[in-house]
Structures are given as structure tokens and as C-alpha cells.
Amino acid sequence: MDFLTGMRLSSSGMTAQRVRMNSISSNIANVNTTRTPEGGPYRRKDVLFEAIPEARNFGEVLTDQIDRNTYRVQVTDVLPDTKGPRLVYDPDHPDANKEGYVAYPNINVTEEMTNMIQATRAYEANVSAMTATKDMAMSAIDIAR
Numbered sequence: 001m002d003f004l005t006g007m008r009l010s011s012s013g014m015t016a017q018r019v020r021m022n023s024i025s026s027n028i029a030n031v032n033t034t035r036t037p038e039g040g041p042y043r044r045k046d047v048l049f050e051a052i053p054e055a056r057n058f059g060e061v062l063t064d065q066i067d068r069n070t071y072r073v074q075v076t077d078v079l080p081d082t083k084g085p086r087l088v089y090d091p092d093h094p095d096a097n098k099e100g101y102v103a104y105p106n107i108n109v110t111e112e113m114t115n116m117i118q119a120t121r122a123y124e125a126n127v128s129a130m131t132a133t134k135d136m137a138m139s140a141i142d143i144a145r
Contacts, residue, residue, distance in 0.1 A: 003140075005054060005070065006133040012072035013126035019075045020047045020119045024112050031107045034095040042105040044081035049073050081106060
């Protein structure tokens with residue numbers, strides 16, 4: 001694998017984790033949102049990743065030299081959670097139903113914070129891999145001098 005492929009793979013991971021962190025931030029920000037434009041409480045968002053083969057450039061197609069085990073990550077979709085809302089008894093709330101229950105999003109803040117830490121660590125790992133790749137390229141240039 002060449003230096004640019006390593007950089008592209010790391011950048012795809014960073015992009016995917018950034019989308020994941022944005023989704024998690026939205027989930028945390030809307031933990032108490034009981035009314036949305038679509039109707040009902042906010043629905044938690046999950047990011048769906050897919051491993052896809054590294055794109056071939058024109059030179060690789062001509063020489064048919066590609067590492068067949070090189071995959072990059074891509075965000076394929078952001079899906080709403082399928083779980084039902086969390087019902088809390090609060091008859092004074094303006095969105096309470098006839099029985100006095102309010103439908104809140106089914107979001108666990110502790111779980112979301114754990115997911116945020118995991119996404120941050122994955123992002124940092126990709127930054128470290130990109131930095132190592134850049135350092136190797138700079139060392140190769142220094143050797144050539």
C-alpha cells in the first residue's frame with residue numbers, strides 16, 4: 001500500500017467518525033424533545049457504516065496492481081431508532097396524553113456518552129495513523145536527499 005492510499009483510508013475513517021459524533025451530539029441535545037415537526041418525540045439516530053474496497057485509480061486499472069484486501073469505511077445511512085418512546089408520567093406537561101403520560105425519546109445519555117468516547121478514540125486512532133503515514137513519507141524524502 002502506498003502513502004496516499006494510507007492517507008485516504010485514514011481520512012475515510014475520520015469522516016465516518018465525524019458523522020457518528022454529529023449524530024450522537026444530536027441525540028444528546030434532543031434527549032428531552034417531545035415534539036418534532038414530523039410529530040411525536042425525537043427519534044434517536046444511528047449511523048450505518050459499510051466497508052467498501054478502496055477505489056481504483058486509472059493507473060491501477062491499467063497495471064492491475066491493487067491490494068485486494070484494502071477497504072475504506074463509508075457512511076451508508078443515518079437511520080432512526082426503531083424502539084418506541086419512553087413514557088413518563090407528568091400530567092402537567094403540555095404534551096401529556098389523556099392518561100397523563102409524556103412520550104420522551106428513548107435515549108440513554110450514559111450510552112450516548114460511551115458511544116461518543118468510542119467515536120472520539122476511533123477518530124484519534126485515524127489521526128495517529130495519518131500522522132505516522134505522513135512521518136514515513138517525510139522520512140523517505142529525507143533518505144532520498
